[in-house]
Amino acid sequence: MEAPPDNDVLWARALHFQHQDGSPALQGVSLGVREGELLAVSGPRGSGKTTLLRCLSGLVRPQGGEVWFNSIPVHTMGPLSRERLRRDRFGWIDPAPVLVPELNAWENAALPLMLRGTGRRRAKAAALEWLDRLDVGGRARSRPHELRQAERQRVCIARALAVAPAVLFADEPTAPLHRADRAQVLRTLTTAARSHGITLLLATHDAQTAALADRSVALLDGRRVRTVHLPPLAETAVAAGAAGAPGTEGRAACSLSA
Template sequence: MAAPPDNDVLWARALHVKHNGSPALTGVSLGVREGEILAVSGPRGCGKTTLLRCLSGQLLPQQGEVWFNSTPVHTMRPLVRERLRRDRFGWIDPEPHLVPELTAWENVALPLMLRGASHRAAKPVALEWLERLDIGACARKRPHALLQAERQRVAVARALVSTPSVLFADEPTAPLHRADRAHVLRTLTTAARSHGITVVLATHDAEVAALADRTVSLLDGRRVNTVHLPGSGDPARPKAGTTEAEGRAACSLSV
């Protein structure tokens, strides 16, 4: 078992995962550099969420290795992985999962208090992040009184409040309208760069992927590269006369 390169904060090798007997990841390998914003792109069902869950220690691959800062995540005991996720990682789901009994600022402050911060110390930090996301006025509201876009911004603030080493964002702007999506992404990427947070961002949206430093593409659970076909005019498009499915297949090779 070889350790990953020193400049990779996350490193995965030959990940294989099956769900109910169907392949979700097949031999996927990648490295993520410290402070990098990496987009994992591909159509729905291609394995993006499964890959993020493996990298974050939520899911153990049936085969393969996952390393964080040269420490093997795939051999950690469940309690150690849970502490790793609590202390070093942040996570944003496509849909916000907030604690209904807590106010917006209390939801945001929760990761800090789970790490031992006092109520008094956590509150101003949580309020600052709500202000950054333009929902400071919602601080005392509970989730049921918030709009969907507001709840998602609370979830983003909660993921950023503890300045995690790595932030995993699984389609983080899926429930948002275009204007809200742009603001949330701008806040997320600005915060990541200013605080040195590594971001692994799953998306099927090309505009979202364009904000990343680098993009890794998945198709049917495999990592793929785009091949420019001769005579196609636009090198990013499949050859004329092919169907969308044929063109997508023709433009992808496993690596």
């Protein structure tokens, strides 16, 4: 087993993963991510972006290949060890907001910190700081059912940032937001990553979002390709509406040479 390069905080080699129906999600993907880097994983829907992030973060074990975090072989770790790694070192943002319904907004944002053992007062202060930065500080005492979907997503982003993770995995993090809100939230997310030294992996099918990263890797049908030409989100929506067919936003022109 070959250890990763010293300057890569995350390193993966020849990752393979199949869905339960047997269809391939990853077919030999390899990449390295430097510490503090903002890396966009781009590609149309169904290209393997989410599966790649799930394998790199330890949410699932790849069925083939290796994943390393620093000098830790994530691919050989058991479920409990991977859970501790995710709790202590990683952050995750889903494309749809998932919150604990019994907790209010600041309690949801502070929950991972308290699970790490941080005192309630310090955890609350950190949660409120990020809720304010994301313009939902005024809803800190509201329960999830009292919040709009865009507000719930901002709470999820605050929750991921409050723990100051070593690596933050963001899977289409602004998908539920209106276009007017996306730029501000993405600016907060990328600025926070750079100022706090957080390595950010950002999965997106939007070219404008991918352009915010330091570097981009493209996936198509579970393989790395050189380019995937993604239209801006506004153009995509117009094209989909004109075609009258759902899911048109996932189509892209690509270069298959890897």
